[in-house]
Amino acid sequence: MKTGQSTNKRSLKSSLKSLSFLWGGSFLGSGSTFLLYIILAREFGPNEFGVFSSAFSIVTILSLLAGFGVSQFWLKAFGKEGWEGIRWLKPSFLFVTITLFIITGFIVLLYVLNLNDDGTENLLLVLCFYIYGYISIDLVSSKLQLEERFMFLSFWQLSSNLLRLLLVLLSFYVLNISLSLFQVGLIYALVGFLFTILSLFKLRKMSTDEFKLKGHLDKVDIKVVIPKLRHVLSETWPFGLGTVFAFIYIQSDIIMVKYIAGNVEAGYYNTAFVILTGVLVLPSIIFGKFLLVKYHRWANSDQEKLYLVYKKGNISMFILGVLLMLILLGTSSYFIPILFGFDYNPSIALVNILALTLPFSFLSYSVGATLVTKDNMKFKVKLMGLIALFNVLLNSVLISSFGAKGAAISTVVSNVLLLFLYHRAVNRKVFMQNKNNI
DSSP: OHHHHHHHHHHHHHHHHHHHHHHHHHHHHHHHHHHHHHHHHHHHHHHHHHHHHHHHHHHHHHHHHSSTTHHHHHHHHHHHHGGGGGGGHHHHHHHHHHHHHHHHHHHHHHHHHTOSOHHHHHHHHHTHHHHHHHHHHHHHHHHHHHHTOHHHHHHHHHHHHHHHHHHHHIIIIISOOOOOHHHHHHHHHHHHHHHHHHHHHHHHGGGSTTOOOOSSOOOOOOOOOOOOHHHHHHHHHHHHHHHHHHHHHHTHHHHHHHHHHOHHHHHHHHHHHHHHHHHTHHHIIIIIIISHHHHHHHHHHOHHHHHHHHHHHHHHHHHHHHHHHHHHHHHHHHHHHHHHOGGGTTHHHHHHHHHTTHHHHHHHHHHHHGGGSTTTHHHHHHHHHHHHHHHHHHHHHHHHHHTHHHHHHHHHHHHHHHHHHHHHHIIIIISTTOSSOO
């Protein structure tokens, strides 16, 4: 009995240690991004900051198409197949290369057709290198999750954000260089290129003995059949579409605000959105980085443990979401003028509206994480696609009438509806055999 208790204590201590590293790294990373946005917002003003925000949102959605869910699929493949999951690596790398080639061609086509203003076109072109860095960092992050090297994972994900911040700080406040939006884009591109090179060395180790997969028996000599490229696509598309749909109902508001209500409104909305995403780092780390790889294992080997963690996660996330919502509602009118300047006072109302979504968003992370396991992801994607469509239609109506406030309202309504759909799906598909569902 004492031995079992001692093992549980060590396991809990190890989990808390891993989470502390992930949280620390993520808070520093998101804090670096937050501070960078504050600097850009103050230096460029709402109009130019709106141009940058919308261009970066376009590049972000293109980044999500790179690899189209490969990094998330790796967690599922290795969680289910163990060391045999190595068979997916070679075709996965080829698939990522092809998607990057297509995305680059699309960005060049946009530039040639000149469909946007010159500032947006030039930013999109140079930020192409940011996309390469994004997918490279994402793939290495999945490798580190599989190895459960959470200390290095936190450092890895922090590094690119911190480096961008340091380069901007150095330019503006040490060298006294008045950067243009395009030059800021060059900094993003430089960091993206650097991390692409670093990632290539780390990803090569996945096919060697330096890859230390956790949670499975020691590696043995195995003969595996290398999947075809079409097999990779058939496995990754739910994860790829899910990421794109999540972007649509979370971040596409910025793009729609720009083209419907203008750059200034987009600048106000992005200020509020940056604050919201900073808060959402908490559940994304717990369920997206720490627990996800374990969920895949438990779904195949320990359903009761998965259910127990699910119940406790729901309660914890809802309480935490309510607490942080109240903090934002009580302090937004003070910290926004101080951090961003009085020009961004219209963002206060947007922050207060978006704060209402926190309890539902936190709970959605907990509930929705279980839908990634086994073959449930395909059904989850359908729900996310439904919400994405609903969000776009609602945005079209509300932004035209209320500007950026309409986008904030649309986000809250969409997240409430998403949580409702997730909860029904989980009780019917994931924990159908468990009683007393929450």
